[in-house]
Amino acid sequence: xxxxxxxxxxxxxxxxxxxxxxxxxxxxxxxxxxxxxxxxxxxxxxxxxxxxxxxxxxxxxxxxxxxxxxxxxxxxxxxxxxxxxxxxxxxxxxxxxxxxxxxxxxxxxxxxxxxxxxxxxxxxxxxxxxxxxxxxxxxxxxxxxxxxxxxxxxxxxxxxxxxxxxxxxxxxxxxxxxxxxxxxxxxxxxxxxxxxxxxxxxxxxxxxxxxxxxxxxxxxxxxxxxxxxxxxxxxxxxxxxxxxxxxxxxxxxxxxxxxxxxxxxxxxxxxxxxxxxxxxxxxxxxx
Numbered sequence: 397x398x399x400x401x402x403x404x405x406x407x408x409x410x411x412x413x414x415x416x417x418x419x420x421x422x423x424x425x426x427x428x429x430x431x432x433x434x435x436x437x438x439x440x441x442x443x444x445x446x447x448x449x450x451x452x453x454x455x456x457x458x459x460x461x462x463x464x465x466x467x468x469x470x471x472x473x474x475x476x477x478x479x480x481x482x483x484x485x486x487x488x489x490x491x492x493x494x495x496x497x498x499x500x501x502x503x504x505x506x507x508x509x510x511x512x513x514x515x516x517x518x519x520x521x522x523x524x525x526x527x528x529x530x531x532x533x534x535x536x537x538x539x540x541x542x543x544x545x546x547x548x549x550x551x552x553x554x555x556x557x558x559x560x561x562x563x564x565x566x567x568x569x570x571x572x573x574x575x576x577x578x579x580x581x582x583x584x585x586x587x588x589x590x591x592x593x594x595x596x597x598x599x600x601x602x603x604x605x606x607x608x609x610x611x612x613x614x615x616x617x618x619x620x621x622x623x624x625x626x627x628x629x630x631x632x633x634x635x636x637x638x639x640x641x642x643x644x645x646x647x648x649x650x651x652x653x654x655x656x657x658x659x660x661x662x663x664x665x666x667x668x669x670x671x672x673x674x675x676x677x678x679x680x681x682x683x
Contacts, residue, residue: 408588432552543661551659556583610665617655
């Protein structure tokens with residue numbers, strides 16, 4: 397059967413993750429900025445040395461649930477009073493490390509530090525990304541384009557599809573295992589209407605936003621660490637998810653790592669609003 401000349405889909409779900417590695421917030425609409433969706437990975441938890449921490453070593457971070465208000469982010473966690481973070485307030489300038497990047501950031505103060513330390517059982521601090529910092533994605537993957545990030549692992553956006561999740565859940569069901577939600581894969585934009593894994597082969601992705609076209613380019617398959625094994629409702633881990641992906645999702649483009657979803661950069665449409673239901677079209681990488 398011949399491949400259609402163009403892929404068509406729709407925006408099914410939108411997520412932002414205000415605090416890196418904590419729970420996401422599902423939105424009906426989100427403004428696109430040069431670093432991805434507005435407020436995505438704007439804050440990050442660091443240890444005493446300024447090194448970022450994540451669910452990889454602290455799975456209970458999955459239980460910290462942000463809520464976006466007009467002028468603040470409210471964080472809630474089991475057994476804790478709510479922590480209110482003013483969006484426009486920071487404290488002293490500090491240096492922090494995320495992967496191989498050392499960048500300037502703003503400490504969020506003693507109350508936030510104590511809240512995270514108490515809940516996660518380690519001495520920790522919360523920091524806010526410094527908007528003056530230009531933290532770039534790897535130009536090896538962006539074809540030389542300068543793609544800015546806040547505290548994401550390395551790219552402004554992550555695209556996934558409902559069909560790819562359905563395929564995984566069929567394979568889990570065949571083993572007698574329960575289905576998992578897309579939240580485990582921490583996407584920003586979930587597309588509906590593609591075939592499973594079609595997102596791997598999309599070229600320029602065009603989204604018909606109300607205020608003009610948004611253009612995104614998938615640039616790198618997303619290698620998967622153990623975080624998808626963590627149940628976001630309980631913070632308990634079961635390796636069945638990545639074990640299942642190992643059987644059919646090893647990707648030689650990233651050294652044989654297991655991949656799910658595509659990292660993407662912003663080509664056009666900064667300050668435009670993405671909404672659930674908007675139509676999407678894209679060419680194929682390998683026409």
